[in-house]
Amino acid sequence: MSLAHAPSPGATDDGATGDDATGARQSAATRRARSARAAWYVISRTILILATALLGIGGWLGAGSRLQYDRAQHDDLTTFRTELAAAAESTGPSQPVDTKKLLAPGTPVAVLTIPQIGLRAVVLEGTTGQVLEDGPGHLPNTPLPGQRGISVIMGRRAAFAGPFARISSLNAGAIFTITTNEGVSRYRVLDVRPPGDPALPVPAEAGRLILVTANGYPFVPTGVLQVDANLMSAPKAAPTTVISAADLSPGEQALGVDTTARVPMILWAEALVLAAVGLSWLGSRWGRWQTRIVAIPVLVYLGATVADQVARLLPNLM
Numbered sequence: 001m002s003l004a005h006a007p008s009p010g011a012t013d014d015g016a017t018g019d020d021a022t023g024a025r026q027s028a029a030t031r032r033a034r035s036a037r038a039a040w041y042v043i044s045r046t047i048l049i050l051a052t053a054l055l056g057i058g059g060w061l062g063a064g065s066r067l068q069y070d071r072a073q074h075d076d077l078t079t080f081r082t083e084l085a086a087a088a089e090s091t092g093p094s095q096p097v098d099t100k101k102l103l104a105p106g107t108p109v110a111v112l113t114i115p116q117i118g119l120r121a122v123v124l125e126g127t128t129g130q131v132l133e134d135g136p137g138h139l140p141n142t143p144l145p146g147q148r149g150i151s152v153i154m155g156r157r158a159a160f161a162g163p164f165a166r167i168s169s170l171n172a173g174a175i176f177t178i179t180t181n182e183g184v185s186r187y188r189v190l191d192v193r194p195p196g197d198p199a200l201p202v203p204a205e206a207g208r209l210i211l212v213t214a215n216g217y218p219f220v221p222t223g224v225l226q227v228d229a230n231l232m233s234a235p236k237a238a239p240t241t242v243i244s245a246a247d248l249s250p251g252e253q254a255l256g257v258d259t260t261a262r263v264p265m266i267l268w269a270e271a272l273v274l275a276a277v278g279l280s281w282l283g284s285r286w287g288r289w290q291t292r293i294v295a296i297p298v299l300v301y302l303g304a305t306v307a308d309q310v311a312r313l314l315p316n317l318m
Helices: 018-085 259-286 288-313
Strands: 108-114 119-125 149-154 175-180 183-193 207-217 220-231
Touching: 018 108, 018 119, 018 259, 018 288, 259 288
Parallel strands: 149 207
Antiparallel strands: 108 119, 108 175, 175 183, 183 220, 207 220
16 A cells, blocks of 8 residues: 555544534533433423412412402492492393393392401302402392392402401491492391301392301301391392303302303413413523513513413302
8 A cells, every 4th residue: 555545543434523522522522411400401491480380370379369359349339329320230140131141240239248248249150260350249039139039139258359268257237328220229147157057037029138248267168158148128129030040150159169161260270381482482592681571571471461360260259
């Protein structure tokens, strides 16, 4: 073999030197390490975002939901006053212009004032969890307060400001009022009934109002607590009901759950997970602060929407 064709020391069969092969291996190892770090960054950030969102949902139900309640009560009080001024408020569960159609869920129907516990709340039509997020709700198959018969109003014990959190402390003989378009009705508390106590008889041609909420520790309902109150003045005639107890959905019953929120909750939860993954990947490519500017409003919106669906899947009196 001539010296002109002799392979150089350290050269490989394809002509690459040992230093070139070592550099290639190091470059591949560096790329793999970078890919592993990027993947771990995305995974860890996604877990962190979802954990923060979970804590945020709990915090929203516990404290932040009061903001939604206060805003809804302010708007509903304005609506109620406008309808009173226009004499357009219904005297029953039906619409004033068409008695064959029920009032839309969430329609303001009364204002409840209980001085002993410092409560003043707009009462809405309906008792699903979604309605009770905005205030106490009137059970649709019962007459309105001030009318003959037994009227029922439900309210939350803890979440969304817990308007009925203190009704268990009402004393027998306490006086409170409730205003509808038929005027102001005064009620006297008869008794507080814990779970299991039988309902008290109602005299014929009399009016009775039952306030209903969850019993037990906040956010851990163990039953239903009820407050019976008798109407002090002569009851007004109740219109013919167009809905019976059998027509009520399970979500309108005491401690009922709105099962229609299951599918929306799953879809919004999936959107939250996808957003967390996408924003984590974006943060590894674009930069942390730039990503946060985009991420915060997106995650707040998705988290609040998921929290709202979760609240509908919890007992309506919680």
